[in-house]
Amino acid sequence: MxxxxxxxxxxxxxxxxxxxxxxxxxxxxxxxxxxxxxxxxxxxxxxxxxxxxxxxxxxxxxxxxxxxxxxxxxxxxxxxxxxxxxxxxxxxxxxxxxxxxxxxxxxxxxxxxxxxxxxxYLPPPHIILRKGLIAGIQYPLLARHIAHFMANTLFFTSLLFHSTLDHKRQVAKFCGNSALCKHTEQVVFSDPYQISQYNHWTSPYLDPDAEALRHDNLLKLEIAILKSKYMPFPHSTLLCSVLLTHINFLIVFCSSRFSEQAQALIHGDLHTSSVMVTPESTQVIDPEFAFYGPMGYDIGAFLGNLMLAFFAQDGLVDQPDHRKAYKEWILETVEDTWNLFYKNFVALWDEHRNGAGEAYLPAVYNNPEVQLLAQKRYMTELFHDSLGFGAAKMIRRIVGVAHVEDFESITDAAKRASCERKALNLAKMLLKDRTKFEGIAQIVSAIRQF
Ligand code: ADP
Ligand code: SR1
Ligand code: MG
Ligand code: MG
CATH class of the missing domain: 3.30.200.20 (Phosphorylase Kinase; domain 1)
Structure with missing residues (x-):
């Protein structure tokens, strides 16, 4: 045939x-x-x-x-x-x-x-990371490997490495993936904050929580800012004007923050079911949502899904104490992933500063103080983006169309809702207050408080 x-x-x-x-x-x-x-x-x-x-x-x-x-x-x-x-x-x-x-x-x-x-074929003992997290398995090399994957794929496809012409050529190669981007715009950035036939949640327990999302204008503003970073410019202009008609007092703030970011080739769906693992190996699969977008979308997807796994743990066992050490390991992995990503990314930047990348003038690199300042600013904005996107990914998995096995496998609905509510409240706080955080250790402390 x-x-x-x-x-x-x-x-x-x-x-x-x-x-x-x-x-x-x-x-x-x-x-x-x-x-x-x-x-x-x-x-x-x-x-x-x-x-x-x-x-x-x-x-x-x-x-x-x-x-x-x-x-x-x-x-x-x-x-x-x-x-x-x-x-x-x-x-x-x-x-x-x-x-x-x-x-x-x-x-x-x-x-x-x-x-x-x-x-x-990734043979056994490779399993989907999410399943390993549900089973309570520790992966000692996970943070190191995923930080390496993210730092390298994001740095080498960014303007810090590419010339502007090469970058535009690469952006063009992936810009046809717009239907998948449009899908994400809907299911991640829009539907959880409005009535949609596809939304669902652990009802009736989370009915008030889902309704509160739909009435929280500040949250809607934050998600709009992230959505505009995620999507192409013409949409963001439109979104901005729609938003402004509703929230007039935010005009100045809003117009100064809206910008599209074709920052790097992102995986676009880097949750814990897109990673297959053994204790020695970490493999990233399923990049069908890939396009040139904001780096924080990948970092946030991974960290946000680790946080979902953290909050699910108490519902997965009879006694919360049974997963105490495991929850600590997840928090360590959150912290190590960001810290190692930071270290790897900046090391690549230092190593290739005399390359084709045209984002910064040579004068910036020739002055150690200015170079440090440039890197600090870049990484701080990336950190805040990652927190925002991570929070958005958490929220969509609790009230949107597609949920995660971490929570879905908790059979007792009241117990599941209680775990989901903690994750939801953390995510709402991160989305609104992300720029107040200076480092990942503060995030880990905040998670402990929920
Ligand atoms: P989808 O786009 O529908 O999410 P995935 O690419 O995530 O599809 O693949 C679905 C499942 O197929 C994975 O969860 C995994 O179990 C299996 N799978 C996919 N790619 C591989 C691979 N290279 N080796 C082993 N199993 C794989
Ligand atoms: C109907 S939404 C399905 C989701 O699964 C994929 O992995 C993407 O995350 C998508 O949003
Ligand atoms: Mg998949
Ligand atoms: Mg897929």
């Missing part, structure tokens, strides 16, 4: 597909003498929200085949979403794999007609 037009694959047709592609046949040694071809097994293992994932194996090798259909898997055909997302995922896997090969599965093959990616 030739796959000349888009065809939805199933466990049977995946085998036909693999046989029709030389690169995959060769990986699986299908043309060799012996019984590898006959023993090919296929299993659909997708447990994510959007796509279908097949594990194809035989005695020679195992390959992951990920296909995007023109809708959202966890909702169904009633919510269309372009299948072109596979193209951006393939490009991002390639780019991130080039920058941090030890933390990204190798891309074997991409078929734009079939919206299909073939990549390296």
């Amino acid at each position: 030739a796959f000349l037009e888009f065809t939805r694959l199933d466990e049977r047709s995946v085998i036909e597909y693999v046989k029709s592609v030389a690169a995959l046949s060769s990986l699986l040694k299908l043309d060799d003498e012996g019984d590898a071809a006959e023993k090919l097994t296929v299993k659909e293992i997708g447990d994510g929200n959007l796509n279908f994932v097949f594990l194809v194996s035989n005695s020679a090798h195992s390959v992951i085949m990920k296909q995007s259909l023109p809708y959202i898997r966890c909702i169904g055909e009633s919510w269309p979403l372009t299948k072109d997302r596979a193209y951006f995922e393939a490009m991002a896997l390639e780019e991130q794999g080039r920058i941090t090969p030890h933390h990204v599965p190798q891309l074997y093959h991409f078929d734009p007609t079939m919206s299909l990616i073939a990549m390296r």
Whole structure:
């Protein structure tokens, strides 16, 4: 069978597909003498929200085949979403794999007609990090690895490394991923703060909390500022004018803060289900939301999801004390991730300050005091962005369309709501007061108080 037009694959047709592609046949040694071809097994293992994932194996090798259909898997055909997302995922896997090969599965093959990616299978004991966090497993290298992944992918795709022309070329390569950005604008930055048919929460316990979000104008202002950093300029201008008609007294403040940020190639969905781990290995998967956006969106996604895991712990065990040491480990990981990210990122900046990056004049780098000031300012703004985006990601997972297994696996609804409320209150505080925090240690202290 030739796959000349888009065809939805199933466990049977995946085998036909693999046989029709030389690169995959060769990986699986299908043309060799012996019984590898006959023993090919296929299993659909997708447990994510959007796509279908097949594990194809035989005695020679195992390959992951990920296909995007023109809708959202966890909702169904009633919510269309372009299948072109596979193209951006393939490009991002390639780019991130080039920058941090030890933390990204190798891309074997991409078929734009079939919206299909073939990549390296991450074998057991790799599991999805979120599942490891629910099971109470510690990963001693996680902070170091994820900080390395984020510092390198973000620095090497930023204007601190790129010339302005290269940067614009790169931005253009990913700007077509606008449908996925639009989706995020809706489910992360808009719906949790308004009535939406997709929103849900642990009702009736969190009914007043969800309603309070919809009436909190200051929170809506903060989320609008972050949304405008996330999305392209024409939208942010529009958003600003809409907002201004409602909150006139904030005109001056608002117009000085609104700006779009094509800061770096971001993963775009870096929650704890986009990371697969063993105690020795950390692998980042699923970058289908990748585009040139604000760095803080990735850092915040990761930190915010660790915080969700922290607040879920008390609901996952009978006695809160049972996970005391584990909760401490999560907090250490939050702190280490930011601190190591900071250290790695600034080290890359120092190392490449005489490179092609044009964001700062050589005069800035030639004066140690000014250079230090420039770096301090940059990193402080990034820290505050990360806190804001992290808070937004926490809120959307409690009252928005897509929730997280950390809380969903707490069967007692009253207990679940109590854990979710603490996370929600922390997130609201972070969103409003993020610029008052000077370092990650203060955030950890604040988390302890909830
Ligand atoms: P979605 O975009 O639908 O969220 P993911 O890329 O997150 O899809 O993949 C869904 C699931 O498939 C993951 O949670 C993981 O269990 C499995 N998976 C995806 N990629 C790999 C891989 N390279 N190796 C092993 N398992 C994988
Ligand atoms: C219907 S929202 C589905 C969510 O899953 C993905 O992983 C993204 O986070 C998206 O927002
Ligand atoms: Mg996923
Ligand atoms: Mg995905």
